Amino acid sequence: GAGVSQSPRYKVTKRGQDVALRCDPISGHVSLYWYRQALGQGPEFLTYFNYEAQQDKSGLPNDRFSAERPEGSISTLTIQRTEQRDSAMYRCASSLVRLAGGLAGELFFGEGSRLTVL
Protein backbone atom coordinates (compact mmCIF):
# COMPACT_ATOMS: atom_id res chain seq x y z
CA GLY A 1 0.00 0.00 0.00
CA ALA A 2 0.91 3.65 -0.08
CA GLY A 3 1.77 3.81 3.60
CA VAL A 4 1.82 1.74 6.76
CA SER A 5 -1.72 0.86 7.70
CA GLN A 6 -2.80 -0.04 11.21
CA SER A 7 -6.12 -1.33 12.46
CA PRO A 8 -8.12 -0.74 14.42
CA ARG A 9 -7.35 2.96 14.87
CA TYR A 10 -9.14 2.93 18.21
CA LYS A 11 -9.87 0.01 20.49
CA VAL A 12 -11.66 0.13 23.81
CA THR A 13 -11.72 -3.10 25.76
CA LYS A 14 -12.41 -4.34 29.23
CA ARG A 15 -9.68 -5.53 31.52
CA GLY A 16 -8.98 -9.22 31.03
CA GLN A 17 -9.93 -9.35 27.36
CA ASP A 18 -7.49 -10.25 24.61
CA VAL A 19 -6.69 -7.71 21.91
CA ALA A 20 -5.13 -8.11 18.46
CA LEU A 21 -3.64 -5.13 16.64
CA ARG A 22 -2.82 -5.38 12.99
CA CYS A 23 -0.11 -3.76 10.90
CA ASP A 24 0.09 -3.80 7.12
CA PRO A 25 3.52 -2.44 6.14
CA ILE A 26 4.51 -0.72 2.94
CA SER A 27 4.66 -3.28 0.18
CA GLY A 28 8.11 -4.79 -0.19
CA HIS A 29 9.44 -3.52 3.12
CA VAL A 30 11.68 -6.07 4.76
CA SER A 31 11.66 -4.92 8.36
CA LEU A 32 8.66 -4.29 10.60
CA TYR A 33 8.73 -2.75 14.05
CA TRP A 34 6.29 -2.35 16.90
CA TYR A 35 6.52 0.55 19.35
CA ARG A 36 4.33 1.60 22.26
CA GLN A 37 3.76 5.23 23.15
CA ALA A 38 2.22 6.22 26.45
CA LEU A 39 0.54 9.59 26.73
CA GLY A 40 3.08 12.39 26.97
CA GLN A 41 6.03 10.13 26.26
CA GLY A 42 8.12 9.07 23.31
CA PRO A 43 7.68 5.72 21.58
CA GLU A 44 9.27 2.67 23.23
CA PHE A 45 10.56 -0.24 21.21
CA LEU A 46 8.69 -3.53 21.59
CA THR A 47 9.87 -5.91 18.89
CA TYR A 48 10.88 -6.16 15.25
CA PHE A 49 10.93 -8.60 12.34
CA ASN A 50 13.04 -9.10 9.26
CA TYR A 51 10.74 -10.87 6.82
CA GLU A 52 8.89 -13.42 8.97
CA ALA A 53 11.62 -13.87 11.54
CA GLN A 54 11.30 -12.09 14.86
CA GLN A 55 14.76 -10.62 15.41
CA ASP A 56 14.40 -8.91 18.75
CA LYS A 57 11.60 -9.04 21.28
CA SER A 58 13.48 -7.57 24.18
CA GLY A 59 11.07 -4.68 24.48
CA LEU A 60 7.95 -6.77 25.05
CA PRO A 61 6.99 -5.98 28.65
CA ASN A 62 5.87 -9.49 29.68
CA ASP A 63 4.59 -12.76 28.30
CA ARG A 64 1.09 -11.40 27.76
CA PHE A 65 2.50 -9.61 24.72
CA SER A 66 3.34 -11.47 21.54
CA ALA A 67 3.77 -10.65 17.89
CA GLU A 68 3.89 -12.56 14.65
CA ARG A 69 4.47 -11.94 10.99
CA PRO A 70 3.84 -15.36 9.46
CA GLU A 71 4.22 -14.53 5.78
CA GLY A 72 6.68 -11.71 6.08
CA SER A 73 4.12 -9.00 5.40
CA ILE A 74 1.19 -8.28 7.74
CA SER A 75 1.96 -8.44 11.44
CA THR A 76 -0.27 -8.88 14.47
CA LEU A 77 0.54 -7.72 17.98
CA THR A 78 -1.53 -9.63 20.53
CA ILE A 79 -2.07 -8.63 24.13
CA GLN A 80 -3.65 -11.28 26.31
CA ARG A 81 -5.59 -10.60 29.50
CA THR A 82 -5.30 -6.85 29.05
CA GLU A 83 -4.65 -4.59 32.02
CA GLN A 84 -5.27 -0.88 32.43
CA ARG A 85 -1.54 -0.19 32.26
CA ASP A 86 -1.57 -1.54 28.68
CA SER A 87 -3.50 1.55 27.56
CA ALA A 88 -1.33 3.39 25.04
CA MET A 89 -0.83 4.17 21.36
CA TYR A 90 0.71 1.19 19.58
CA ARG A 91 2.72 2.20 16.56
CA CYS A 92 3.97 0.06 13.73
CA ALA A 93 6.79 1.04 11.38
CA SER A 94 8.42 -0.58 8.39
CA SER A 95 11.65 -0.08 6.51
CA LEU A 96 12.84 -1.19 3.12
CA VAL A 97 16.29 -2.53 3.79
CA ARG A 98 18.84 -3.09 6.42
CA LEU A 99 21.87 -0.88 5.75
CA ALA A 100 25.50 -1.84 6.14
CA GLY A 101 26.53 -1.55 9.76
CA GLY A 102 23.29 -2.97 11.01
CA LEU A 103 20.97 -0.01 11.07
CA ALA A 104 17.75 -0.19 9.14
CA GLY A 105 16.81 2.32 6.51
CA GLU A 106 14.32 5.05 7.22
CA LEU A 107 11.39 3.94 9.34
CA PHE A 108 7.94 4.78 8.03
CA PHE A 109 5.38 4.89 10.80
CA GLY A 110 1.68 4.18 10.67
CA GLU A 111 -0.93 6.34 12.38
CA GLY A 112 -1.09 3.98 15.32
CA SER A 113 -3.73 2.03 17.19
CA ARG A 114 -4.94 3.68 20.36
CA LEU A 115 -5.82 1.08 22.97
CA THR A 116 -7.88 1.94 26.02
CA VAL A 117 -8.38 -0.71 28.68
CA LEU A 118 -11.21 0.00 31.09
Place this chain on the structure above:
Amino acid sequence: AQSVTQPDIHITVSEGASLELRCNYSYGATPYLFWYVQSPGQGLQLLLKYFSGDTLVQGIKGFEAEFKRSQSSFNLRKPSVHWSDAAEYFCAVGARAGNMLTFGGGTRLMVKP
Protein backbone atom coordinates in the same frame (compact mmCIF):
# COMPACT_ATOMS: atom_id res chain seq x y z
CA ALA B 1 22.22 1.57 27.61
CA GLN B 2 21.32 4.38 25.29
CA SER B 3 19.03 7.23 26.30
CA VAL B 4 17.73 10.51 24.92
CA THR B 5 16.73 13.61 26.86
CA GLN B 6 14.64 16.42 25.47
CA PRO B 7 14.74 19.02 28.24
CA ASP B 8 11.91 21.16 26.94
CA ILE B 9 8.45 19.60 27.16
CA HIS B 10 6.69 22.62 25.64
CA ILE B 11 7.99 25.51 23.56
CA THR B 12 6.02 28.45 22.17
CA VAL B 13 7.46 30.68 19.46
CA SER B 14 6.01 33.41 17.29
CA GLU B 15 5.53 32.76 13.62
CA GLY B 16 8.61 33.90 11.75
CA ALA B 17 10.89 33.55 14.77
CA SER B 18 13.81 31.16 14.90
CA LEU B 19 13.57 27.83 16.66
CA GLU B 20 15.95 25.51 18.47
CA LEU B 21 14.83 22.26 20.07
CA ARG B 22 17.34 20.61 22.36
CA CYS B 23 18.32 16.95 22.36
CA ASN B 24 20.98 15.26 24.46
CA TYR B 25 21.84 11.62 24.12
CA SER B 26 23.77 9.01 26.02
CA TYR B 27 25.45 6.29 24.01
CA GLY B 28 28.77 4.52 24.29
CA ALA B 29 29.79 4.63 20.65
CA THR B 30 29.15 6.78 17.61
CA PRO B 31 25.39 7.20 17.54
CA TYR B 32 22.92 7.28 14.72
CA LEU B 33 20.65 10.26 15.44
CA PHE B 34 17.21 11.17 14.17
CA TRP B 35 14.54 13.82 14.49
CA TYR B 36 10.90 12.89 13.87
CA VAL B 37 7.81 15.09 13.82
CA GLN B 38 4.35 13.97 14.88
CA SER B 39 1.35 16.00 13.83
CA PRO B 40 -2.03 15.41 15.49
CA GLY B 41 -3.66 12.23 14.28
CA GLN B 42 -0.72 11.30 12.11
CA GLY B 43 2.23 8.98 12.26
CA LEU B 44 5.81 9.96 12.95
CA GLN B 45 7.60 11.50 9.98
CA LEU B 46 11.37 11.59 9.64
CA LEU B 47 12.76 15.14 9.44
CA LEU B 48 16.45 14.31 9.22
CA LYS B 49 19.11 11.87 10.32
CA TYR B 50 22.82 11.78 11.11
CA PHE B 51 24.88 8.68 10.38
CA SER B 52 28.36 10.07 9.77
CA GLY B 53 30.26 12.81 7.93
CA ASP B 54 29.22 16.43 8.01
CA THR B 55 27.94 17.26 11.46
CA LEU B 56 25.41 19.78 10.13
CA VAL B 57 22.52 17.88 8.62
CA GLN B 58 19.80 19.34 6.42
CA GLY B 59 16.31 17.91 6.52
CA ILE B 60 12.89 18.44 5.09
CA LYS B 61 10.68 21.48 5.69
CA GLY B 62 13.68 23.76 6.20
CA PHE B 63 14.94 22.04 9.35
CA GLU B 64 18.57 21.37 10.18
CA ALA B 65 20.38 19.76 13.09
CA GLU B 66 23.96 19.83 14.30
CA PHE B 67 25.72 16.86 15.89
CA LYS B 68 28.11 17.98 18.63
CA ARG B 69 29.99 14.99 20.01
CA SER B 70 31.66 16.99 22.79
CA GLN B 71 28.26 18.04 24.13
CA SER B 72 26.41 14.80 23.28
CA SER B 73 23.83 16.96 21.58
CA PHE B 74 21.82 16.94 18.37
CA ASN B 75 19.75 20.13 18.47
CA LEU B 76 17.13 20.84 15.83
CA ARG B 77 16.91 24.32 14.33
CA LYS B 78 14.81 26.29 11.90
CA PRO B 79 15.49 29.95 11.00
CA SER B 80 11.85 30.98 10.55
CA VAL B 81 8.95 29.01 11.96
CA HIS B 82 5.65 28.64 10.12
CA TRP B 83 2.28 28.02 11.79
CA SER B 84 2.20 24.59 10.15
CA ASP B 85 5.28 23.58 12.16
CA ALA B 86 3.17 23.28 15.30
CA ALA B 87 3.53 19.62 16.27
CA GLU B 88 5.42 17.31 18.60
CA TYR B 89 9.07 16.67 17.85
CA PHE B 90 11.00 13.58 18.89
CA CYS B 91 14.74 13.03 18.93
CA ALA B 92 15.93 9.41 18.70
CA VAL B 93 19.19 7.50 18.84
CA GLY B 94 19.91 4.17 17.18
CA ALA B 95 22.56 1.62 18.00
CA ARG B 96 25.11 0.81 15.33
CA ALA B 97 24.53 -2.89 15.61
CA GLY B 98 20.80 -2.94 16.10
CA ASN B 99 17.56 -1.60 14.82
CA MET B 100 16.00 -0.42 18.04
CA LEU B 101 15.49 3.33 18.23
CA THR B 102 15.39 4.99 21.62
CA PHE B 103 13.21 8.09 21.60
CA GLY B 104 13.21 11.11 23.84
CA GLY B 105 10.06 12.24 25.58
CA GLY B 106 9.25 14.78 22.91
CA THR B 107 8.90 18.56 22.72
CA ARG B 108 5.54 20.04 21.86
CA LEU B 109 5.89 23.16 19.71
CA MET B 110 3.20 25.80 19.63
CA VAL B 111 3.35 28.68 17.16
CA LYS B 112 1.79 32.05 17.96
CA PRO B 113 0.43 34.14 15.10
